[in-house]
Amino acid sequence: DAKSIKDLVEYCRLQNDIDDDEIKKVQREYRDHTPIWWYTAPYFMYSMLNRGLRQMDVDIILKMG
Secondary structure, three states: HHHHHHHHHHHHHHOOOOOOOHHHHHHHHHOOOOOHHHHOOOOOHHHHHHHHHHOHHHHHHHHHH
């Protein structure tokens, strides 16, 4: 839903290693693609989710969920 995307975008903006253009693209186009598409696309989603799973960081996992 819109609130979840907004929360994800806000969380991503707090991270220093995510390109602002990629964040804007997610904000504009998230609903146009499936979650699997975003995970496999050449954006930060893959590394962010894998980092959350590897470190068992519930905050990252919930923001992406």
